[in-house]
Amino acid sequence: MFSDGLFRIEWLLEQGGEILWFILIASFFMWMLIIERYYFLFVLHPIRMQQLIAMWQQRTEHRSWYAHRIREGMIAEISSHLRQFLLLIKALTATLPMLGLLGTVIGMIQVFDSMSVSGAGNTRGFAGGISVALITTMAGLVTALSGLYFSANLDHQVKRAIEQAMDLLR
Amino acid sequence: MFWWVLSTFGVTLFLLGTPVSSWGIGSPETLDQLLEQVRQDSVQEQRLNADREANFLAARDKQKELLRKANADLQAEEQRSKVLKGTFEKNEKVLAEKQTELKDLSGSLGELFSVARQTAHDLLPTVSNSLVLAEFPDRVAVLSTIAESNKLPNIEDLQRLWLSLQEQMTESGKIETFSASVITVGGEVKKQQVSRVGTFTAISEGKYLRYLSEPVAGLVELNRQPASRFLKAAAEFEKAGSGAIVSMAIDPSRGAILSLLVQSPSLRERIDQGGWIGYFTIALGVVALLIALQRFIYLFTIGRRIDAQRHEEIPNEDNPLGRVLSVYTGNKEEDIEALNLKLDEAILKEMPQLERGLPTLAILADVAPLLGLLGTVTGMIKTFQAITMFGTSDPKLMSAGISEALVTTVIGLMVAIPILLIHSALSGKSNRLIQILDEESAAIVAWLAEKKQGLLEKREADVF
Numbered sequence: 120m121f122s123d124g125l126f127r128i129e130w131l132l133e134q135g136g137e138i139l140w141f142i143l144i145a146s147f148f149m150w151m152l153i154i155e156r157y158y159f160l161f162v163l164h165p166i167r168m169q170q171l172i173a174m175w176q177q178r179t180e181h182r183s184w185y186a187h188r189i190r191e192g193m194i195a196e197i198s199s200h201l202r203q204f205l206l207l208i209k210a211l212t213a214t215l216p217m218l219g220l221l222g223t224v225i226g227m228i229q230v231f232d233s234m235s236v237s238g239a240g241n242t243r244g245f246a247g248g249i250s251v252a253l254i255t256t257m258a259g260l261v262t263a264l265s266g267l268y269f270s271a272n273l274d275h276q277v278k279r280a281i282e283q284a285m286d287l288l289r
Numbered sequence: 290m291f292w293w294v295l296s297t298f299g300v301t302l303f304l305l306g307t308p309v310s311s312w313g314i315g316s317p318e319t320l321d322q323l324l325e326q327v328r329q330d331s332v333q334e335q336r337l338n339a340d341r342e343a344n345f346l347a348a349r350d351k352q353k354e355l356l357r358k359a360n361a362d363l364q365a366e367e368q369r370s371k372v373l374k375g376t377f378e379k380n381e382k383v384l385a386e387k388q389t390e391l392k393d394l395s396g397s398l399g400e401l402f403s404v405a406r407q408t409a410h411d412l413l414p415t416v417s418n419s420l421v422l423a424e425f426p427d428r429v430a431v432l433s434t435i436a437e438s439n440k441l442p443n444i445e446d447l448q449r450l451w452l453s454l455q456e457q458m459t460e461s462g463k464i465e466t467f468s469a470s471v472i473t474v475g476g477e478v479k480k481q482q483v484s485r486v487g488t489f490t491a492i493s494e495g496k497y498l499r500y501l502s503e504p505v506a507g508l509v510e511l512n513r514q515p516a517s518r519f520l521k522a523a524a525e526f527e528k529a530g531s532g533a534i535v536s537m538a539i540d541p542s543r544g545a546i547l548s549l550l551v552q553s554p555s556l557r558e559r560i561d562q563g564g565w566i567g568y569f570t571i572a573l574g575v576v577a578l579l580i581a582l583q584r585f586i587y588l589f590t591i592g593r594r595i596d597a598q599r600h601e602e603i604p605n606e607d608n609p610l611g612r613v614l615s616v617y618t619g620n621k622e623e624d625i626e627a628l629n630l631k632l633d634e635a636i637l638k639e640m641p642q643l644e645r646g647l648p649t650l651a652i653l654a655d656v657a658p659l660l661g662l663l664g665t666v667t668g669m670i671k672t673f674q675a676i677t678m679f680g681t682s683d684p685k686l687m688s689a690g691i692s693e694a695l696v697t698t699v700i701g702l703m704v705a706i707p708i709l710l711i712h713s714a715l716s717g718k719s720n721r722l723i724q725i726l727d728e729e730s731a732a733i734v735a736w737l738a739e740k741k742q743g744l745l746e747k748r749e750a751d752v753f
Contacts, residue, residue, distance in 0.1 A: 133516060184625045185735035192732020199724050203717070210713030214706050217658075221702040228695045232554070235688035243542050 134247075135254040138222035142255060145218060146262035149211040152204045153269045160276055164201065168284060171197070175288050190288050197284045201277045208273065212266040219259015226252025402441050409436035409450055416453065419488045419543065420500045421460040423469050423508050428453060461488040471498060472509045483508060484527055489539035490547075495524040499547050513550050562689075563696040566664040570657055570697065574704035577653040581711045584646045588718045591643070595725055602737065609639035609726055610733075617734045632734060636726050643719045643726075647712065654708040661701020668694025 132139055171193055180186060229248030317323040413432050416422060422429070432453055435446050442450075464486050471481045471493050483493045491498040491508060497515060498508045514520055519538040529535045540546050560567060594608035604614035616635045620628060671690030679686045 129518070133518070184629075185739050188731040188735035189739075190732075192729045192735075195724050195728035195732075199721050203721070206713045206717040206720075207710075210710055214709055217702055217706050217709075221699060221706070224695050224698045224702070228559075228692065228699065231688055231691045231695065234684045235692075243545060247546070 131254065134250045135258060136222065136225060136251040138218060138225055138251070138255045139258055142215060142218045142222070142258045142262060145211055145215055146258075146266070149208060149215070149262070149266050152208050152211070153266065153273065156204060156208070156273050160201070160273070160280065164197075164280060167197070167200075168287065171284075172287055181289070193288060194281065194284055198277075198281045201280055205270070205273060205277065208266065208270045212263050212270050215263035215266065216259045219256045219263070222255020222259065223252045226250070226255065405442050405447055405450055406436060408454070409433075412450075412454060412457065416457055417502050418500065419457070419461075420485050420491045420508075421457065421488055422502070422506065423483070423491070423500055424460075424465065424467050424485070425456075426506065428456070457488075463487065469508055472507055474510050474512045478507075486526075486537060486539055488543050489541065490537070492523040492527060495520060495527060497523060497547060499544050499551075511547060511551055515547070515550060559696055560700070562692040563664060563700050564667070564693050566660055566667065566697045567693075567700045570660045570664075570700045570704050573653055573657060573660070574708070577650055577657075577704070577708045577711075580646045580650055580653075581708070581715065584650075584715050585711075588643070588715060588722065592718065592722055595722060599725075599729070599733070609643070609722075610730055612639065613726060613730045614733060614737075617737065628734070629731075632731060636730065639726055640723060643722050647716050647719060650708060650712040650715070654705050654712055657705035657708065658698075658701045661698040661705075664697020664701070665694040668692070668697065 132143070135142075175181075175190070175193070178186065178189075181190075226248045229251060230245045231248075233245055233248065317326055409432050413429070413436055416432060417429050431449050435442055435450055464484070466482060466484045468480060469483045470478050471483065472478055481493045483491055483498065485491045491500065493508070493510070497511050497519070499511055501507060501509050515538070522535070522537050525535050526537045554562075560571070563570075591608060594605070595610045598605055598608050598610045598614070604618055605611040606615065613632060613635045616631050617628065620631060623631070668690045671693060672687045673690075675686045675690060681687075
């Protein structure tokens with residue numbers, strides 16, 4: 120049962136051509152980044168926040184120019200850590216449909232190659248190219264759509280976390 | 290002179306003047322004689338006329354006789370023709386009867402012959418393009434004689450046709466290993482052990498073969514082999530003994546898919562199909578990669594120096610953060626407002642270096658797919674020109690334009706995608722550095738100032 124499923128994946132990868140591998144790698148990379156971001160946001164970030172708040176509250180005064188600059192520096196550091204990789208995730212979600220499109224065009228090239236070799240009558244020859252075109256398009260769109268929600272959600276969460284940090288450091 | 294002419298004239302006159310007697314032997318001398326002569330003549334004439342008349346009459350009688358004879362002949366012939374006509378009609382009737390009899394008798398057989406010929410015709414291409422022919426090369430001749438002869442096939446031909454069909458069926462269900470000459474990729478002809486799976490696939494020494502019927506009938510090694518999974522299966526298949534169960538790939542199109550594999554062009558040919566737009570896009574990609582490389586090295590080294598600087602108190606002039614901080618260390622006694630302005634100015638001076646090249650990369654990432662689109666359109670223009678000139682009947686004539694259209698799109702995307710990713714990574718890095726300069730430098734300055742004043746004793750380095 121399990122090996123059968125594996126075979127099907129292998130079959131799918133073969134039908135999709137080389138581009139499907141790139142889509143697979145890109146989407147894997149994107150998912151690793153998304154998971155890392157959630158881990159950072161919900162596990163590492165609160166610990167850091169607590170340390171920074173403790174440090175902030177050690178200060179005797181919070182109103183001087185120095186205090187403001189230090190607070191801004193802290194918030195900038197927090198936000199720069201929170202925003203890390205978000206741009207890359209967004210770029211990957213934009214790239215995945217493009218990779219799918221690349222696969223579409225490569226599949227169409229295969230179709231027209233078989234057409235130029237054996238004429239328009241050989242529909243068997245078309246099938247390989249069409250499967251490449253459709254499978255890669257589908258894979259590109261599915262992976263991009265799955266990433267799109269999480270990249271938007273991460274954006275939102277990060278914004279909220281930064282606002283929260285601003286409120287807490289007062 | 291004159292005398293000579295006159296004398297010749299005289300001689301001629303003399304010659305002409307010679308007397309010639311013009312009438313019969315005895316010319317009448319008197320009238321009586323003449324009368325007598327006329328009388329005699331008329332008697333003679335009457336005799337001659339009588340003779341002539343007699344001759345005519347005799348001839349007339351003869352003709353009459355002939356006419357009678359001819360009439361008799363005609364009648365006889367007419368009689369005969371009547372008789373013959375009768376027989377002809379009788380025979381025709383008999384012939385029609387016989388024909389209907391023949392039709393009745395051979396009714397189903399006539400169809401059988403046309404079916405036999407049709408079957409031979411249909412079987413001929415199947416057999417002549419089949420891998421089985423590599424093993425039994427002399428089967429085509431039998432079929433082509435049946436398919437092409439005008440005579441009705443006799444029972445022997447029919448049996449041979451039936452045998453060929455049966456043979457083809459049986460062989461297509463067999464897995465055979467036999468020795469045959471194989472044309473290798475290098476062009477050599479080698480005697481090799483060939484394994485054949487039905488009429489679908491033939492392999493030899495772990496490589497897939499295809500059968501060519503023209504120009505020289507024989508097995509040819511594919512110069513582009515299918516995916517490694519199939520090659521592994523082929524190698525295992527050849528090693529397997531009889532009775533073993535191994536998985537094996539077959540070409541259900543009986544060689545059509547494998548022969549398409551050979552004709553797919555190489556990478557170099559593909560890029561050439563893109564035309565000058567393709568080359569231009571690739572050149573842009575190379576430029577973008579060079580810019581990205583330079584930016585990556587720069588941002589990476591600067592980033593490391595800035596990180597080092599954040600844990601140092603003495604500003605180092607080799608990095609932007611150090612240069613910003615040195616503004617503070619050089620003007621320690623200034624008041625806060627002036628210091629703030631000076632810091633801003635120093636930061637603004639550092640920013641362009643960190644951002645340089647990134648907008649170019651962004652533009653290149655946008656331009657590359659647009660160039661691909663341009664190539665698509667020029668390719669389609671070529672295609673439609675070909676259609677205007679040659680019509681749509683032959684797709685091969687349109688293929689140059691279509692491949693240009695598609696290949697340029699591919700090149701555009703292939704250039705744009707990596708640039709897009711590299712650009713986002715680099716701009717993430719540069720944004721971070723700018724933020725450090727912009728906001729954290731002020732914080733560090735504030736921290737240093739407070740430390741100097743003794744307000745804050747200790748800074749937890751691991752947090753910052």
